[in-house]
Amino acid sequence: MGSLKNKDIISIRELKNDEILDVINVAKDIKKNMKSYRDILKGYILATAFFEPSTRTKLSFQSAMKRLGGSVIDLPPEEASSRAKGENLADTIRMLECYSDIIVIRHKIEGTAKFVSEIANIPIINGGDGTKEHPTQALIDLFTIYEAYGRLDGLTVGVLGDLKYGRAARSFIFGISKFSPEKIYLISPEQLRARKDVLEFLNEKKIFFREKNDYSGILKDLDVLYVTRIQRERFPDPMEYERVRGSYRITKDILKDVKDNFIILHPLPRVDEIDFSVDGTKFAKYFVQAANGVPIRMALLKMILVE
Amino acid sequence: MSEEEKRLIVTKIKDGTVIDHIDAGRALYVLKILGITGEEDFTIAVVMNVESKRMGRKDIVKLEKMELRKEQVDEIALIAPNATINIIRNYRVVKKYKVDVPKVIEGLINCINPNCITNQKREPVRSTFLVKSLRPLILICKYCGEEIHHEDIIRQLTGV
Numbered sequence: 152m153g154s155l156k157n158k159d160i161i162s163i164r165e166l167k168n169d170e171i172l173d174v175i176n177v178a179k180d181i182k183k184n185m186k187s188y189r190d191i192l193k194g195y196i197l198a199t200a201f202f203e204p205s206t207r208t209k210l211s212f213q214s215a216m217k218r219l220g221g222s223v224i225d226l227p228p229e230e231a232s233s234r235a236k237g238e239n240l241a242d243t244i245r246m247l248e249c250y251s252d253i254i255v256i257r258h259k260i261e262g263t264a265k266f267v268s269e270i271a272n273i274p275i276i277n278g279g280d281g282t283k284e285h286p287t288q289a290l291i292d293l294f295t296i297y298e299a300y301g302r303l304d305g306l307t308v309g310v311l312g313d314l315k316y317g318r319a320a321r322s323f324i325f326g327i328s329k330f331s332p333e334k335i336y337l338i339s340p341e342q343l344r345a346r347k348d349v350l351e352f353l354n355e356k357k358i359f360f361r362e363k364n365d366y367s368g369i370l371k372d373l374d375v376l377y378v379t380r381i382q383r384e385r386f387p388d389p390m391e392y393e394r395v396r397g398s399y400r401i402t403k404d405i406l407k408d409v410k411d412n413f414i415i416l417h418p419l420p421r422v423d424e425i426d427f428s429v430d431g432t433k434f435a436k437y438f439v440q441a442a443n444g445v446p447i448r449m450a451l452l453k454m455i456l457v458e
Numbered sequence: 459m460s461e462e463e464k465r466l467i468v469t470k471i472k473d474g475t476v477i478d479h480i481d482a483g484r485a486l487y488v489l490k491i492l493g494i495t496g497e498e499d500f501t502i503a504v505v506m507n508v509e510s511k512r513m514g515r516k517d518i519v520k521l522e523k524m525e526l527r528k529e530q531v532d533e534i535a536l537i538a539p540n541a542t543i544n545i546i547r548n549y550r551v552v553k554k555y556k557v558d559v560p561k562v563i564e565g566l567i568n569c570i571n572p573n574c575i576t577n578q579k580r581e582p583v584r585s586t587f588l589v590k591s592l593r594p595l596i597l598i599c600k601y602c603g604e605e606i607h608h609e610d611i612i613r614q615l616t617g618v
Contacts (some may be wrong), residue, residue: 239580262575262601266583281573283603348603 158267159239159243159275163289163326164352170185175294178443188449192221195456198251200226201278207226207419208278211444212255212452219449224250242271253456256280274455285318289326290416291447292319293428295440296327296375299414303330305364307372310381311338312401312424314345319418320379324349327375328356335360336369340395343385348410365398371408376401378417378424378437380402396423403428416440468520471554472515475526476544477519477534482507484538485517490616491533493524500524513540533566535559536611538596563587563597567614571604 155170163171181188197216201209213223226247229235234243247254248271256267261281268275279285297303308327314320314337328335334410335358337345344362352359363369370376381399386392401415405428417425417437426440429435480488485504493588494502500520510516526534526543534541535557545553565584569576576585576599587597587606595608610617 240578241582259573260575260578261571261573261603262599265601266575266581270582281602348605 155451156458158455159264160279160286160451160455161264161268161275161277162284163286163322163329166286168329171290171293171326174447174450175297177454178294178388178446179298180455181446181449182218182443185446186246188219188453190220191453192216192219192456195219195253195454196221196251198219198226198247198254199223199278200247200254202229202256202263203279203388205257205278205439208257208285209255209442212276212278214449215445215448218445218451221452222224238268239309241270247271247272253452276455277452279318281435282316282318283321285322285418286326287444287448287451288319288410288452289322289438291324291443292341292377292416292418293326294331294447295416295436295441296414298439298443299412299436300374303327304332306332306374307328307334307336308332309336309338309369309373309376311366311376311377311401313343313380313381313385314339314349315343315404316382316385317379320377321345321349323377323418325352328353328358329357332358334358334372336363336366336373337361338363338366338369338399340364340381340399366405370405370413371410373413374410376415378415378421379422380420380422400424400426401429402426403432406432406434409434468505470549471501471503471520471522472549474500474520474522474524474546476546476568477521477538478516478542479510479513479540480517480534480538481504481513481540482515482517484612485519487537487612487616487618488519488534488541490618491537492521492524492530494521501614514520531557532554532560532563536563537567537615538593539592559589559592559595561589562590562600567597567606567611569599569604570603570610571599571608574599574602574604576601595610 161235183407199209216223244267253274255276255278256264257278258280261283263280277284277286309321309325383392413435414436419441485506495555503520505518507515539559541557543555544551564586568585586600588600590596590598597606
């Protein structure tokens with residue numbers, strides 16, 4: 152059994168399968184017996200340092216820490232902190248390290264979490280860096296799948312949307328690929344295909360995968376469809392965006408032939424890629440997934456700080 | 459023509475270094491990273507595109523009176539991963555070794571991802587790469603995971 156005590160969480164790829172399953176199992180128990188965990192991190196302080204906007208990640212980390220009896224300090228926005236005076240990231244982190252026991256950081260600059268983990272002597276959790284990594288989101292995604300299927304291996308999975316710049320989709324692909332999926336369909340417009348290192352990872356793991364332009368003909372094979380947002384600004388030509396967006400939209404009507412236990416995930420926020428009519432169907436698991444942010448992050452904080 | 463005879467196209471050096479098995483066409487890059495301009499007061503011989511059993515064609519550089527520092531050998535390894543270094547004393551090879559691409563390459567080249575933390579000027583961080591593949595040479599940024607390929611590595615080291 153792997154231990155996460157004092158570990159940094161930088162990339163889902165660095166976590167061993169048994170560590171991922173341990174986090175899931177602890178999260179499962181937390182969800183069932185939430186109250187029995189309420190004093191576990193009494194006296195501990197979490198620092199949240201978000202240099203990019205966030206709703207779910209930041210709030211669910213803060214909620215998780217408080218539900219474990221710990222407290223939270225939050226780095227204020229740039230204009231209200233010393234960064235406005237020109238303080239660099241390294242110095243900001245050295246300061247936060249003195250005030251807290253663990254730091255969650257989000258930054259648009261890639262590699263920030265890794266860099267910060269080398270500077271700080273306390274554990275660092277990557278709350279998302281640039282277009283590359285979002286490991287705690289991947290843990291939430293895997294937990295939600297585990298709850299639905301009781302396993303992570305052998306599933307047929309579709310990942311739809313911006314596979315090039317979307318860090319959630321990227322981390323999810325890495326995460327699920329650790330558990331020998333039956334097949335992975337990577338569904339995206341040509342210009343938003345998954346990057347070479349993702350495809351190399353799938354090849355190394357000998358996973359059967361196909362890149363597709365749309366979801367036609369494959370929905371009925373899927374156990375899980377992971378939907379992400381396609382951002383308008385990724386398209387140099389707005390007409391091109393308007394042309395393709397319909398092909399990536401999930402509506403209730405297209406779900407007629409799906410498997411009985413099929414599920415749809417989305418890391419949220421969504422714009423219009425999943426129609427509201429889908430929300431009421433049994434396939435929609437994205438709100439459960441969002442709610443799972445708290446138990447997963449509670450499990451991580453507990454396992455890193457006290458085991 | 460034997461290997462020895464080919465070397466004799468250019469006279470033997472008495473004391474110094476022979477860098478052999480440089481990939482054909484890269485000898486000038488090797489001179490460039492060693493900072494050799496031709497203004498030096500010692501003999502420098504460059505032999506390019508000679509036949510080689512192992513490599514087909516290769517380049518050789520001979521440097522009279524010059525011995526290389528570890529960092530210079532590391533840089534040569536990044537330009538010409540097959541190169542061998544021969545230390546010459548009194549016309550005889552007293553030491554011969556293959557260059558070795560270091561497992562971790564720090565501070566020699568920059569990450570090509572402008573959005574990488576190592577390209578942020580005000581942070582105390584050195585570019586650091588790990589070797590992903592030796593043939594062809596591909597390095598991977600330890601921080602952002604971006605790959606850098608051999609042509610880019612050569613371009614950065616030589617400025618050519």
